[in-house]
Structures are given as C-alpha cells and as structure tokens.
Amino acid sequence: MGIVSDDDAPLWKVRGFVYRRFAEDARPPTVAQVAAELGLGADDAARVFRELDRRHAFFLDPGTLNIRIANPFSAVPTDFRVHANGRSYFANCAWDALGIPAALHANATIDAACAESGEPLPLTVAGGRVTPVTSFAHFLVPFRRWYDDMVFT
Amino acid sequence: MDRWCRSKDRARGDVLPIATVWDLSRAWYDNRLSDEYRGRSAAKVQEIFRGFGLTSAFWALDGDPDAPQK
Numbered sequence: 010m011g012i013v014s015d016d017d018a019p020l021w022k023v024r025g026f027v028y029r030r031f032a033e034d035a036r037p038p039t040v041a042q043v044a045a046e047l048g049l050g051a052d053d054a055a056r057v058f059r060e061l062d063r064r065h066a067f068f069l070d071p072g073t074l075n076i077r078i079a080n081p082f083s084a085v086p087t088d089f090r091v092h093a094n095g096r097s098y099f100a101n102c103a104w105d106a107l108g109i110p111a112a113l114h115a116n117a118t119i120d121a122a123c124a125e126s127g128e129p130l131p132l133t134v135a136g137g138r139v140t141p142v143t144s145f146a147h148f149l150v151p152f153r154r155w156y157d158d159m160v161f162t
Numbered sequence: 163m164d165r166w167c168r169s170k171d172r173a174r175g176d177v178l179p180i181a182t183v184w185d186l187s188r189a190w191y192d193n194r195l196s197d198e199y200r201g202r203s204a205a206k207v208q209e210i211f212r213g214f215g216l217t218s219a220f221w222a223l224d225g226d227p228d229a230p231q232k
Contacts, residue, residue: 125166
C-alpha cells in the first residue's frame with residue numbers, strides 16, 4: 010500500500026489489533042474498545058478508524074464507526090458460516106469463506122449453499138486441501154469494481 | 163448459474179473451481195492477520211492473479227500499477 014511513514018504507525022497498530030480481535034472473538038472490536046486497549050483518545054481512535062476505512066484496511070458501516078467488513082471476516086450474518094478453531098465466523102463471500110481458514114492457518118468446515126437453488130454446498134478445509142473439489146465459485150463483479158460497493162460485491 | 167444471472171438481470175462473471183479459489187485465498191490471506199501486513203499494490207495484485215492464470219479483463223485493474231489497492 011505504498012510507502013509507510015512513521016506517522017502511519019498508529020494506523021497499523023490499530024489495524025493489527027482489530028484483525029487479531031476479530032480472529033479471537035469472531036466479531037470486530039468497537040472503536041471504544043480499541044481506544045481503551047491501545048490507550049487512544051476517543052477522537053484519535055475515531056480518526057484512525059476513518060482513515061483505515063478510507064485506505065480499505067477495513068470497511069465501516071456508512072455514517073458510523075462500526076466495522077462491517079474486515080476481509081475475510083464479516084461483522085454481520087451472511088450465507089457463509091465458517092467454523093474454525095472452535096469458533097464460528099461469518100464470511101463475506103465464497104472467496105472469504107476460504108479466506109478465513111487461510112488467514113487463521115486452520116482447518117475449517119464451511120456452511121454454504123447454491124445461490125440459485127439453495128442446495129447446501131458444505132466445504133471442508135483440512136490438511137491444506139478443500140473438499141469437495143467438484144464445487145465452484147462464481148465471481149459476479151469484475152475485480153476493478155469490487156471496491157465501488159464492497160457490501161454488494 | 164445462468165438462471166441465477168438472468169433472475170438478477172446481471173451478466174455472468176467469472177467462474178473458478180473451488181480448488182483454485184482455495185489456492186487463491188491462501189495467497190491472498192496468508193499474512194492478513196500479521197502486524198506487518200500493509201496491503202498490496204495494484205502491481206502485486208496483478209502478479210498474484212497472473213500466478214493463477216487470471217489474466218482476462220474480468221481480473222484486470224485500471225490505472226497506476228503502483229497505486230495502493232487492497
């Protein structure tokens with residue numbers, strides 16, 4: 010993401026904390042929790058959250074400081090539930106459903122379904138492999154448009 | 163899939179085997195939880211996609227290859 014200056018250090022400290030907490034808790038921390046844990050003032054934490062949202066480090070619900078998406082994790086229920094490390098997460102899409110075990114370096118079982126028929130299409134990640142290999146994923150939006158509307162994507 | 167696309171009035175996108183999506187997810191997310199992660203440039207994104215044969219216009223980026231991406 011380009012050259013990082015010393016001034017960016019607080020941003021990345023917050024980013025790292027958010028991702029670790031999301032992985033540990035299966036939900037994102039609030040801006041108040043981040044401020045308290047990292048010793049930031051409320052205004053500074055809010056500023057950092059907005060800047061990380063601008064940089065696509067994660068995505069806030071519009072008009073709020075609530076994290077909606079920190080890829081591969083979703084803060085809201087979705088059709089992709091991922092069970093790993095004794096926790097259950099929501100993923101944003103099929104790619105992110107596999108991204109969760111990839112990010113956690115863990116095995117996982119994934120609850121997914123065919124978007125057209127609703128037929129359950131569970132996946133398992135174990136030993137570095139995904140099964141069944143007969144499944145496939147449809148990417149609707151061209152990559153260059155993904156960030157136009159990350160929720161839709 | 164074509165029925166679903168028609169029902170949504172959307173053009174079909176790209177379809178990848180799940181094993182490819184898994185390999186791509188590992189390349190994409192392997193270090194996502196690391197404190198050292200800083201996102202990646204458009205050039206790096208394209209390099210990853212090329213490594214998986216994703217060279218069609220669907221996977222292409224616009225603009226400056228050194229511009230910050232995800």
